[in-house]
Amino acid sequence: MLEIKNLHARIADEGTEIIRGLNLTVAKGEVAAIMGPNGSGKSTLSYILAGREDYEVTEGDILFNGQSILEWDPAERAAAGIFLAFQYPMEIPGVATMEFLKVAMNAQRKARGEEPLKVPELLKKVKDAAGTLQMDMGMLKRPLNVGFSGGEKKRAEILQMKLLEPKLCVMDETDSGLDIDALKIVSDGVNALRSPDRAVVVITHYQRLLEHIVPDSVHVLYKGQIIKSGDKSLALDLEANGYAGVIGEAA
Amino acid sequence: MNIQTSIKNTPAEQALLDAFGERLALLPGDGDVMLKRDAAIEAIKAGLPTRRIESWHYTDLRRLLTKVPAFDAGLEAKPVAPLIEGSPVLTVLNGVAGKPVAVEGVTATPVAEKLGDGTYAPALGAQGADDAIGALNSAFVADGWLIEIADGTVLEKPLEVQNVQAGGQVHTRFAAKIGDGVTATIVERQTGSGDALVSSVDNVVIGDGCEVTWLIVQEQPETATHFGQFNAWIGKDAKFTLFVMNAGGKLVRQEIRVVTKGEGSDFQLRGVDLLAGDTHTDVTMVLDHAVPHTGSREIIRNVVTGKARGVFQGRINVHQVAQKTDAKMACNTLLLSDDGEFSTKPELEIFADDVACGHGATVTEIDHAHLFYLMARGIDEKTARGLLVKAFVAEVIEELEDEALVEALETRLDGWFADHG
Numbered sequence: 001m002l003e004i005k006n007l008h009a010r011i012a013d014e015g016t017e018i019i020r021g022l023n024l025t026v027a028k029g030e031v032a033a034i035m036g037p038n039g040s041g042k043s044t045l046s047y048i049l050a051g052r053e054d055y056e057v058t059e060g061d062i063l064f065n066g067q068s069i070l071e072w073d074p075a076e077r078a079a080a081g082i083f084l085a086f087q088y089p090m091e092i093p094g095v096a097t098m099e100f101l102k103v104a105m106n107a108q109r110k111a112r113g114e115e116p117l118k119v120p121e122l123l124k125k126v127k128d129a130a131g132t133l134q135m136d137m138g139m140l141k142r143p144l145n146v147g148f149s150g151g152e153k154k155r156a157e158i159l160q161m162k163l164l165e166p167k168l169c170v171m172d173e174t175d176s177g178l179d180i181d182a183l184k185i186v187s188d189g190v191n192a193l194r195s196p197d198r199a200v201v202v203i204t205h206y207q208r209l210l211e212h213i214v215p216d217s218v219h220v221l222y223k224g225q226i227i228k229s230g231d232k233s234l235a236l237d238l239e240a241n242g243y244a245g246v247i248g249e250a251a
Numbered sequence: 252m253n254i255q256t257s258i259k260n261t262p263a264e265q266a267l268l269d270a271f272g273e274r275l276a277l278l279p280g281d282g283d284v285m286l287k288r289d290a291a292i293e294a295i296k297a298g299l300p301t302r303r304i305e306s307w308h309y310t311d312l313r314r315l316l317t318k319v320p321a322f323d324a325g326l327e328a329k330p331v332a333p334l335i336e337g338s339p340v341l342t343v344l345n346g347v348a349g350k351p352v353a354v355e356g357v358t359a360t361p362v363a364e365k366l367g368d369g370t371y372a373p374a375l376g377a378q379g380a381d382d383a384i385g386a387l388n389s390a391f392v393a394d395g396w397l398i399e400i401a402d403g404t405v406l407e408k409p410l411e412v413q414n415v416q417a418g419g420q421v422h423t424r425f426a427a428k429i430g431d432g433v434t435a436t437i438v439e440r441q442t443g444s445g446d447a448l449v450s451s452v453d454n455v456v457i458g459d460g461c462e463v464t465w466l467i468v469q470e471q472p473e474t475a476t477h478f479g480q481f482n483a484w485i486g487k488d489a490k491f492t493l494f495v496m497n498a499g500g501k502l503v504r505q506e507i508r509v510v511t512k513g514e515g516s517d518f519q520l521r522g523v524d525l526l527a528g529d530t531h532t533d534v535t536m537v538l539d540h541a542v543p544h545t546g547s548r549e550i551i552r553n554v555v556t557g558k559a560r561g562v563f564q565g566r567i568n569v570h571q572v573a574q575k576t577d578a579k580m581a582c583n584t585l586l587l588s589d590d591g592e593f594s595t596k597p598e599l600e601i602f603a604d605d606v607a608c609g610h611g612a613t614v615t616e617i618d619h620a621h622l623f624y625l626m627a628r629g630i631d632e633k634t635a636r637g638l639l640v641k642a643f644v645a646e647v648i649e650e651l652e653d654e655a656l657v658e659a660l661e662t663r664l665d666g667w668f669a670d671h672g
Contacts, residue, residue: 078629094642108629
């Protein structure tokens, strides 16, 4: 589903190279965890997948279902089924959450040539999804993410993911800022979305999240490259021994 | 012997002077009213204000006013649908007041009557040498509505006044005497279809303990010149909210002059300026905190596209006796094009020593991180930009407590974005 080939990318403004020859393949139905120390390029990778303009790809390619997505803008990528759950979801004053959900869902439907959802249908979908995440519908009347706690913001991200039903979910440090109860709710939300047709990339610093979202593969990102891949036992190894051993091995 | 005038009038000034000569016999009122008109036209004779007059620095009226259409009584203007369905509507169509409406506690009289019997004479005249709008309007005013609201009246629906032009010149007054303890919303629509020159002056006296909201929704075509002036005096413990939306006009100046007259009074100004095309829009406020223990908040949000130019001048005078004044003013502009511009001049003049006053102004572009977030959810760039721009001004609109009004104004907003997005 996702193939990243010898990807090189830098910060567009100043030219600092962050991703330096990254290779990664994630198959349909797979949950891949990307772990790495701070500054290894984890968040950058998630932004590049979503198409943020601040980064410039200088070499290599990203294929989604066999097609290069490098020329696609973020909206086109999202409509194709790529979803980024942000580490720090934006607060957008003046845009009501419900209105945003409606516009986003219908924009994607339109891009796929489907009819827009009618209001009662939309409300029901949102209500059902919010219920499973233990979110209060009152929250959805408020401006998007404004005044939401860290946990509420993450739940709102998962809510959007459930409603938009992407094919590839990229979760950027979804566990940061979550207490254990919220972590459980968010993880259950992600697990509910696991399916043979959907791939998930979980980016995280800690093994903790992977106890709840058990990955099929684990990849260590360091200095913009995947330096080691393995199964879920690699995550446990990293938790016990830190990144130093793996980094030493690769160097 | 010739008397040398010190100034050679511009074609626009000359057109106004000629129009005054031609119109004079047709204008309602004689005696004192006529004396006031004669005095007022002198200000035009002396020349319209230029950038050298401080209060007109960003709107050089002498240079900018180039088109003065002739009066045309034959033009037909049609009322528009009220902002809130079922609102009672008082119309002025092509400068002529329509029929009064029956609303309990409300008496509405056409200003032409009050000019005719001379009782309106004291309200005419310019407020100072730089009051070009007051002068122009006093010279030419022909009609409008005087609205009296009895003590204790609670209006269920907003009362709407409509000034609809069809081209030519229109000079109107909307005056309101609002009694004590009144709860009311008044909607003022300034709209039309022609390349008219409109002057419209409001004089609003708000009684003690009132809760009053006044909305000015200006949606003139992009060929019209619109001069508005809103004067208000707020009574003791009264809460007054003025909402001004400018979404049209070629050359627009909306003046706002408010005095907190009674202790415990509160003034809220919310402004939305949607500026497009090759237009010039100026909102100038002078607020006097004249007694102790009064408060005010002014929030102006501007969206500038195309080659539009905008101005906000906000002056807060805190009088020496006005201790415990609490005043804050903010003017935020979203600049969406390289050719647009916006000038902001906040001024605080404080003579009291125990007050809390502040002001702030920002000019920004669309936040790229916000745009990315929306696009990352599949919303195309144009729609995402539209959402963010709308959100920027909707924040101010949503502060109005009446949901029906919020919805109606957002519909106007959507209409503007559909035309200019």
